[in-house]
Amino acid sequence: MSKENRKSRETLQRVLQDIRPYRWMVALILLFALITVAATLYAPILIGAGVDLMIGPHNVDFAKLRILILKFLVMILLTGITQWLMSLLTNRITFQVVQDIRVRAFDHMEILPLSYIDSHQPGDVLSRITTDVEQFSDGLLMGFTQLFTGVLTIIGTLCFMLTMDVAVTLLVVCLTPLSFLVAGFIAKRTYSMFRVQSETRSEMTSLVEEMVGNERIVQAFCYEKEAKRRFGEINQRLESCGVRALFFSSITNPSTRFINGVVYAGVGVLGALKAISGTITVGDLSAFLSYANQYTKPFNEISGVVTELQNAIACAQRIYSLIDEKTIPGDAPDAIVLDQAKGAVDFEHVSFSYKPEVPLIEDLNLNVSCGQRIAIVGPTGCGKTTIINLLMRFYDICGGKLKVDGYSIDQITRASLRAQYGMVLQETWLKTGTIHENIAYGRPDATREEVIEAAKKAHAHSFIMRLPKGYDTVIAENGGNISEGQKQLLCIARVMLLSPPILILDEATSSIDTRTEIKIQKAFENLMKGKTSFIVAHRLSTIQNADQILVMKDGHVIEMGTHEELLKKKGFYSKLYESQYSC
Secondary structure (H helix, E strand, O other): OHHHHHHHHHHHHHHHHHHHHHHHHHHHHHHHHHHHHHHHHHHHHHHHHHHHHEEOOOOEEEHHHHHHHHHHHHHHHHHHHHHHHHHHHHHHHHHHHHHHHHHHHHHHHHHHHHHHHOOOOHHHHHHHHHHHHHHHHHHHHHHHHHHHHHHHHHHHHHHHHHHHHHHHHHHHHHHOOOHHHHHHHHHHHHHHHHHHHHHHHHHHHHHHHHHHHOHHHHHOOOHHHHHHHHHHHHHHHHHHHHHHHHHHOOHHHHHHHHHHHHHHHHHHHHHHHHHHHOOOHHHHHHHHHHHHHHHHHHHHHHHHHHHHHHHHHHHHHHHHHHOOOOOOOOOOOOEEEEOOOOOEEEEEEEEEEOOOEEEEEEEEEEEEOOOOOEEEEOOOOOHHHHHHHHHHOOOOOOOEEEOOEEHHHHHHHHHHHHHEEEEOOOOOOOEEHHHHHHHHHOOOOOOOHHHHHHHOOOOOOHHHHHHOOHHHEEEEEHHHOOOOOHHHHHHHHHHHHOOEEEEEEEOOOOOOOOOHHHHHHHHHHHHHHOOEEEEEEOOOHHHOOOOOOEEEOOOOOEEOOOOHHHHHHHHHHHHHHHHHHHO
């Protein structure tokens, strides 16, 4: 068995496992399908009997014919009701299963490590949870009912035909494998094509999301033509693989219909010869032709279902691959809850790398006492932000020990560890909601007075009061309707409200004007009193009062000391300082 076929079978087994909780509905669907098929297959017998009652002009048994018509109407009514109930239950199962899978995928995404999120395009994850789930839903919805009724119709038709004439039935059975061969040949090729189509669609979703979310940057750097080129190239590939998948899937039905036509013609010829010889009646021949048509019809439907199922399984495979991704390791069974940290942080021979083959931080040793201010400087890519990621435990260290208040951070629950930090990053993050809700994001129970006081400390109160509804002004996703500087002031106000024991400031005033920055620095001075603070900065003027300055390069701390001590060393820090202030 090929690797693709094995994966396809495993995915199908998982789909069936997800349907299992609704097996009572499946049982009802099977029952209704059985009734529908039985009623549908009984109809040709009634029609054949009716034909035999119409022997010739003025020789029709109307009394018996009326009874047959009444029975026929009952069969139609019964078929309609059972088909409606079957469709109702099929929709219910499909939407329940799809809902379960979508919830599992989203919940799983919430506990994926940042390494997965960083290494995959956001549009890819988005496409799996939305588009792929929708495609899977369509395939499952179409296939469920038709597969049941199709199989039952084939079995039932064969049983009815065998009771009427064995020879004609054997002719039908002998020609049937041709439909399977044609459908199987095409299905093998469509699965890989639908998988490529799904992956390409995901790539397009990622690009569109990236371009729409960063349209200002696109226009600022005149990237429109390149964006169009990239979109056109992906769109061309999507068209190419989509056309191929559609072509192969669309020839399934005509091919099987041709085989079915051959079967129907064979039954007609052989049945006519038997009717002429008197072996069967004209009514029996009429019923046989109806059965031949009903017998071959499910093959057309099933061939179409197989194509849809191939697409659905390809999409399901992408969803399950997301669900199967390794999650963040859970908290240790004996992990402690850190209520109110004092702020002591120790790095003991810490090593870390994003990729095993590319070392970054090696043998980092640092002891930070409670209330100390630690500034981290260095060129881009030296590991400054990585240290922040390790402190927050967004990434786990590869070696050594990282301790907070003497506890190794892997022995502290993540929630309580992160609750000890207040972060203001260069990249702001706000949610759709009011100004009040965004400032109180870390403390939803904060009063309006506390929020206003925090905004005043962050020097954000004046601009907030100039907004149409003040603190009740609704801002767009990520603060799209306010300036970058105003967004950063709101993030600073959020930390002012929390007043956590450990602060992380990563270029916290990068988007603020010089006059406001001076005021903010004074506010930070008050906020940082008695709190351990890690300050990542490119502008060295903002860190001159730090208790310790770490100078990093290539993941190593190459210099350490106060501002004055480092200037006297005439080393790397001194050169950085001179490069910023040289005339």
